[in-house]
Every structure is written in C-alpha cells, then in structure tokens.
Amino acid sequence: MNTDPATDPAANATFEIFVVATPGLESALCEEARALGFAEPTPVKGGVTVKGGWPEVWRANLEFRGATRVLARIAAFRAFHLAQLDKRARKVAWAEVLRPDVPVRVEASCKGSRIYHAGAAAQRIQRAIGEELGAPVSDTAEVVIKARIDDDLCTISVDTSGESLHKRGHKEAVNKAPMRETMAALFLRQCGFTGAEPVVDPMCGSGTFVIEAAEIAASLKPGRSRSFAFEQLANFDAAAWERMKESGAQSPPSVRFHGSDRDAGAVAMSRSNAERAGVAAWTEFRQHAISDLVPPEGPPGLVIVNPPYGGRIGDKKPLFALYGALGQTLLARFSGWRVGVVTNDPSLAKATALPFADPTAPVSHGGIRVSLYRTDPLP
Known part of the structure; x- marks a missing residue:
C-alpha cells in the first residue's frame, strides 16, 4: 500500500x-x-x-x-x-x-x-x-x-459521477438540438441570474432554461433525483449521503418562469419535464409565435433564448427575419428586461438590433461553436 x-x-x-x-x-x-x-x-x-x-x-x-x-x-x-x-x-x-x-x-x-x-x-x-x-x-x-x-x-x-451530470433524472422528452442543463445553468449564471427574478424563454424547446431557472430559484439540488458512481466505492457512507441530500432549505420562488414555443409538441414536452422536475407550480408554458410574446405581470427580469441558427438547421437566410422579429418584439415590449441570446453567428445576433455587449467565449453545443450575447436592461 x-x-x-x-x-x-x-x-x-x-x-x-x-x-x-x-x-x-x-x-x-x-x-x-x-x-x-x-x-x-x-x-x-x-x-x-x-x-x-x-x-x-x-x-x-x-x-x-x-x-x-x-x-x-x-x-x-x-x-x-x-x-x-x-x-x-x-x-x-x-x-x-x-x-x-x-x-x-x-x-x-x-x-x-x-x-x-x-x-x-x-x-x-x-x-x-x-x-x-x-x-x-x-x-x-x-x-x-x-x-x-x-x-x-x-x-x-x-x-465519481458515472453518467454525465447534465442527466438530472427528470427530462425524458427532448426536442432537436436540446440545450444541456449544465450549459443552460452556466449561461444563466453569465447573465447574472440568481433566482430572484422572472425568466422568459420565447423558444423554449423542451424547457431547459425555464426549468433550470425555476430549480435555482427553489434551491433544488440538481443531483437530487439520480444515482452516482461513487455510491459503489469502498468509502461511500449511505447514511451521510442521505443527510446531505436532505440538508438545506428549499423555499418556493417569489417569481414565476415562462416558456413559449410555436410548436405544440415542444410546449407539451416542457410541461411534462417541469412536472417531473417538481417545478410545475412555478412554471408556465404557452404555444404562440414570437410576435405574440408579451411580458408577464410583475417586475422585469431576464429573457434568455437559444434560437435556431444556420449550422443547426441548414440555410440561415430565413433566420434573419426570425431574429429580427425577436429583437423588434423585445425592444417594443420588454423595457427594463435583460436579454441573453445563444447563437453561432454574429450576423444573426446583429439582425435582432439589440444592444449586445461583446459575446462570451465560444462554446461547443452539439458540435457547433456558439456564444452568449447579452444586453443590459433594455430602454
């Protein structure tokens, strides 16, 4: 030895x-x-x-x-x-x-x-x-x-983990090019999100940003529903582990978290995933187009979105109109809200006409290099 x-x-x-x-x-x-x-x-x-x-x-x-x-x-x-x-x-x-x-x-x-x-x-x-x-x-x-x-x-x-930690144990349904929970959590952090403000995702897909934000606000531990490789090690203490999982105060969030998507399947998927994660009471998912997006009642917060981008869906020409509509809607209706947009193409980010600061360092998402574009509170 x-x-x-x-x-x-x-x-x-x-x-x-x-x-x-x-x-x-x-x-x-x-x-x-x-x-x-x-x-x-x-x-x-x-x-x-x-x-x-x-x-x-x-x-x-x-x-x-x-x-x-x-x-x-x-x-x-x-x-x-x-x-x-x-x-x-x-x-x-x-x-x-x-x-x-x-x-x-x-x-x-x-x-x-x-x-x-x-x-x-x-x-x-x-x-x-x-x-x-x-x-x-x-x-x-x-x-x-x-x-x-x-x-x-x-x-x-x-x-000590076993399966990748993005597999929280709640999400059964995913759409194409889903945002991993681990990446979503760090993008929320980079946008300054702490759990004290509402979040809106107008292209919510399988609901990852909305569910992650609600879990953060409720102080729910991300690994609470799954098992880990360390449970099979010689030094594992099952009783201490159970105490650790049960420790810490959980409190209902003071704000709500909102997702929408034009695809009915995505909305149903998000609702199911939120239910499994135990955050359905604080989340709301609706089916509608970007042009119908309005801010929820209450204080301003964060709009965060992972829209389609050229490398993900092929021809990017139709996307300029989509990004333009997103920016137009946010500038017209979301005064006081901050915005975070994940995309691989500076020209698509520019098409929103939103006042972005310099993007974050590129990150690989599904084999595509994407960056986070952020604004201060909109005028």
Whole structure:
C-alpha cells in the first residue's frame, strides 16, 4: 500500500478534485464553485480544481449545476516505461477507494510522455487493480479509473459521477438540438441570474432554461433525483449521503418562469419535464409565435433564448427575419428586461438590433461553436 501523501492523496483528509467543465465555460464554473463554498477553486483547461475530501466529492456531484462530471484524484507518480507504471500502479491504495466485488474499467490517455500507447497503459493499470485488489474488470463497468500520463506524470483519478451530470433524472422528452442543463445553468449564471427574478424563454424547446431557472430559484439540488458512481466505492457512507441530500432549505420562488414555443409538441414536452422536475407550480408554458410574446405581470427580469441558427438547421437566410422579429418584439415590449441570446453567428445576433455587449467565449453545443450575447436592461 502506498501511504506517501505526496503520491497518494487518498491518505490525506483532503485531495484535489477535478470538476469537468464544457470547454469555454471554465471561468463560469469556477464562479459557481466559489458560490458553493468549495475550497481553493482554480480554473484550468477543461474544468476547475477544488480541494476537499470524499464528502466534498459527493456534494460536488449533488450541487454543481454547470459541471459535466467530478473526478477524485487519488494518486500521482512518475512513470517512464510500462514496467514502472505496472510497479507503481500496484502501490496505489486501491482498497481505500474501490470495492473488490464491484467491476471497474480503466481509461488512459498519453501526451508528451515516453509511455505513448494508451491502450497498453490502461491494461497495465487494470491488471494491477485486478491482481492487488481482486476487483473484476469489465468494459461496461460503471466505476471508471482515469489515468492521464502527461509529460511522464501519471495522474490516477476515479470518475465519481458515472453518467454525465447534465442527466438530472427528470427530462425524458427532448426536442432537436436540446440545450444541456449544465450549459443552460452556466449561461444563466453569465447573465447574472440568481433566482430572484422572472425568466422568459420565447423558444423554449423542451424547457431547459425555464426549468433550470425555476430549480435555482427553489434551491433544488440538481443531483437530487439520480444515482452516482461513487455510491459503489469502498468509502461511500449511505447514511451521510442521505443527510446531505436532505440538508438545506428549499423555499418556493417569489417569481414565476415562462416558456413559449410555436410548436405544440415542444410546449407539451416542457410541461411534462417541469412536472417531473417538481417545478410545475412555478412554471408556465404557452404555444404562440414570437410576435405574440408579451411580458408577464410583475417586475422585469431576464429573457434568455437559444434560437435556431444556420449550422443547426441548414440555410440561415430565413433566420434573419426570425431574429429580427425577436429583437423588434423585445425592444417594443420588454423595457427594463435583460436579454441573453445563444447563437453561432454574429450576423444573426446583429439582425435582432439589440444592444449586445461583446459575446462570451465560444462554446461547443452539439458540435457547433456558439456564444452568449447579452444586453443590459433594455430602454
């Protein structure tokens, strides 16, 4: 067993936790980590590192809205060839993390290292786990060990999430090119949304922005309805986990959240998804065209929309009229409201005639690079 704290963070009370972000949204995820009270949040390429122990790993999976997955970094060592990798992998304290009766699989990546064959590296680590711990190896195992060999440094992490964290466990129905919940949450954050103001999405699709906003306002934990890979680890405490899920005050939002779409199927889909998420009481979905959009009664808030764009539906010429109608309606009727528009094309954003600030860094959405265009409160 490796008990050197320098190479085996599992021997310490705290270790590095890597929270994976959608590339381009690292700084927004870092802001979320700060808001959630995680220790030493640092944005890095592909995510955010925080410090903590296993309870923080569980809480990260439960509470992060913008994270894709959570990796617990359990060991790190130098390895210059496969025999050395094999030897040092056997010294990792696998029994502190993995159960001998739960299948495991290993994924490896190599970059700028003398070990360059990722498949061979994964095989060596799998064999080490199998022979030292006795855990079965399976290509379909939910528990995944990730080994990254970068500049001859091998970092061993366990993927504690399992399925991607955008799968909250509520959304059964989706439309074409759905916005992932994780991305929607960070776009809402980048628009300054905290849960205290109404939200309107006039092209709501399957309701992601509206439902996510309502959950934020109600302080509902995003991971409350699903299971995670860490529940199959040796150090999992089921009773502590149940207490964590039940902790924290939930309060009904003081405002409502509104979605509309010209497609009746999208409206029905959104209502079903809101019901499953437990936010139907605070959301409203209606079928109508952009030209019929009016602000709800009450204070101004945020209009956020992910309209069709050229790369998503082919010919973009008809879209200029759609974006123009959106901008015209908002400028005429939504004085005092802020606007966020997600699109891949500056010319489409310009067609709205809305007073956008500079767009955010591009983010990959369904293989298309999109940016968020934001306004201050409209005149």
